Amino acid sequence: MASTEWNFLVLLMVIMAFSEWVQHSDAAQITFGSCTPQESDERGQCIHITSCPFLAELLATEPQTPAQLLLLSKSQCGLDNRAEGQLNSTLVCCPRSKRIDVEEPEPSHLPGNDQQPGNVLPGNDVCGFHFADRIFGGTNTSIWEFSWMVLLQYRKLDVNKSTSSNEYTFNCGGTLLNPLYVLTAGHCLANRKLEKVGVVLHSVRLGEWDTRTDPDCTTHMNGQRICAPSHIDIEVEKGIVHDQYVPNSVDQQNDIALVRLRRSVSYTDYVRPICLPTGDLIQNNFVDYSMDVAGWGLTENRQPSPTKLKLTVNVMNRTNCQLKYTSFKVKLYESQLCAGGMAGMDTCDGDSGGPLMVSISTGGRDVFYIAGITSYGTKQCGLGGWPGVYTRTGAFIDWIQQKLEA
Structure with a gap:
C-alpha cells in the first residue's frame, strides 16, 4: 500500500x-x-x-x-x-x-524529572517508552528512536600518554538507566586495546542521531522536515567495572560496567532511560525472542556509521551457541545470551556496550527493557551462523542496584 x-x-x-x-x-x-x-x-x-x-x-x-x-x-x-x-x-x-x-x-517538568537520587531507578511509567515513526521502516532509525542510547566519548592522550589532547573518538555505546548512570560493557572501560591506542573515557553523549550534524534533522516521505534539539555531552565522574571481570579474557564473563555522570541529565523526548528487567524477566533467557540492537558501529564498508542504525536479531539457545564457540575454546555462562547469526547482519566494533532490547506489553503499552549488553563476537562481523554474545542483564540486577549511589 x-x-x-x-x-x-x-x-x-x-x-x-x-x-x-x-x-x-x-x-x-x-x-x-x-x-x-x-x-x-x-x-x-x-x-x-x-x-x-x-x-x-x-x-x-x-x-x-x-x-x-x-x-x-x-x-x-x-x-x-x-x-x-x-x-x-x-x-x-x-x-x-x-x-x-x-x-x-521545561525538561524539569517532564515525567520522571523530579531530580531523583542516583540510587533510584525509574518505574515503567517513565522508562522504556519508545517513540518512533511507525509508518516508514528500514534499517535507519528515526531521530526519536531508542532515546536511551548513548555514545561513550574517549579523549586521546598525547604522544607520551601523560596528558590529554583535544581529539575525541566514539569507541563504545551505552544505555541510560537514570539521571546519573549509564550501563555499558566492562571492556569499554577496562581494555588493553584502549590503552594501546591511547584513549581514556571522557564523557557521554546523549540525544544523538547523526554524528555529522547538530542539530539533527530529517525529511519524511511526505515532505515534513523535523529537527531535534542539540545533543548533550556530559563528563564522566567515574567508571565502575564488575569486580570479577577479567579484561581481555577469552570468555568475557561479567562483561558489565556502570558510568556515573558528573551531573544529572534531564529527560526529554530525545533523552529517556530504558527499563531494567523486573519480575519474571530477570530469570528469562529469552530463547527465540526477537530483539532490537542499535548503534553507530562499523558497517559492511568497515567504517563507523554516522547515523544510529538498528537491526532485529533472534536469541539462540545457549547450548547451540556453545557448539559454535567451542572451536575457539570459549565457554558460555548462564549470565550470557547469544543472538543473531544472519549473514551480513550483526553488531560490530563500536557497538560494544550498547543494548540488546526487548519490547514487552505492559499496561497496554509496549515498554522496552534492556535484556543484554553487546559483548563480543567473531573478529569478522556478520559471519553467517555465528551469533553475537551479550551479557545477560537480568543476571546482574543485584550488582547494579548495589553500585548505584545517591
Missing part, C-alpha cells in the same frame, strides 16, 4: 475518533521538534494534533475536500505510541501561530 494511501486511512480513522477527543491530555503540551508546515514560510512544531486547532478543526469538518485531506496527510509528522488512542497519538506539523498558546514544558 502506498504511503499516501496509508496516511489517508490513518486520518480517516482519526476523524471517526474525533468525538472522543479529550483536551486535558498532558501529552498535548509536548513538542517533538521543529518543522516546516506545508504551504507556509512560517516555522512550525511537530506536536499532537489536539494541540493544533487549525488542523483539528479540519478533522472535524465533514466532508473534507480533497485539498483538505491532502493537507492533513502531508501535515502528519509522526505517531506517538505512548499516547492512548489513534487521535491522541497523531502528530502534525503545526504553524507556530496556529497552535494552542501553551509554553513548551
Whole structure:
C-alpha cells in the first residue's frame, strides 16, 4: 500500500475518533521538534494534533475536500505510541501561530524529572517508552528512536600518554538507566586495546542521531522536515567495572560496567532511560525472542556509521551457541545470551556496550527493557551462523542496584 494511501486511512480513522477527543491530555503540551508546515514560510512544531486547532478543526469538518485531506496527510509528522488512542497519538506539523498558546514544558517538568537520587531507578511509567515513526521502516532509525542510547566519548592522550589532547573518538555505546548512570560493557572501560591506542573515557553523549550534524534533522516521505534539539555531552565522574571481570579474557564473563555522570541529565523526548528487567524477566533467557540492537558501529564498508542504525536479531539457545564457540575454546555462562547469526547482519566494533532490547506489553503499552549488553563476537562481523554474545542483564540486577549511589 502506498504511503499516501496509508496516511489517508490513518486520518480517516482519526476523524471517526474525533468525538472522543479529550483536551486535558498532558501529552498535548509536548513538542517533538521543529518543522516546516506545508504551504507556509512560517516555522512550525511537530506536536499532537489536539494541540493544533487549525488542523483539528479540519478533522472535524465533514466532508473534507480533497485539498483538505491532502493537507492533513502531508501535515502528519509522526505517531506517538505512548499516547492512548489513534487521535491522541497523531502528530502534525503545526504553524507556530496556529497552535494552542501553551509554553513548551521545561525538561524539569517532564515525567520522571523530579531530580531523583542516583540510587533510584525509574518505574515503567517513565522508562522504556519508545517513540518512533511507525509508518516508514528500514534499517535507519528515526531521530526519536531508542532515546536511551548513548555514545561513550574517549579523549586521546598525547604522544607520551601523560596528558590529554583535544581529539575525541566514539569507541563504545551505552544505555541510560537514570539521571546519573549509564550501563555499558566492562571492556569499554577496562581494555588493553584502549590503552594501546591511547584513549581514556571522557564523557557521554546523549540525544544523538547523526554524528555529522547538530542539530539533527530529517525529511519524511511526505515532505515534513523535523529537527531535534542539540545533543548533550556530559563528563564522566567515574567508571565502575564488575569486580570479577577479567579484561581481555577469552570468555568475557561479567562483561558489565556502570558510568556515573558528573551531573544529572534531564529527560526529554530525545533523552529517556530504558527499563531494567523486573519480575519474571530477570530469570528469562529469552530463547527465540526477537530483539532490537542499535548503534553507530562499523558497517559492511568497515567504517563507523554516522547515523544510529538498528537491526532485529533472534536469541539462540545457549547450548547451540556453545557448539559454535567451542572451536575457539570459549565457554558460555548462564549470565550470557547469544543472538543473531544472519549473514551480513550483526553488531560490530563500536557497538560494544550498547543494548540488546526487548519490547514487552505492559499496561497496554509496549515498554522496552534492556535484556543484554553487546559483548563480543567473531573478529569478522556478520559471519553467517555465528551469533553475537551479550551479557545477560537480568543476571546482574543485584550488582547494579548495589553500585548505584545517591
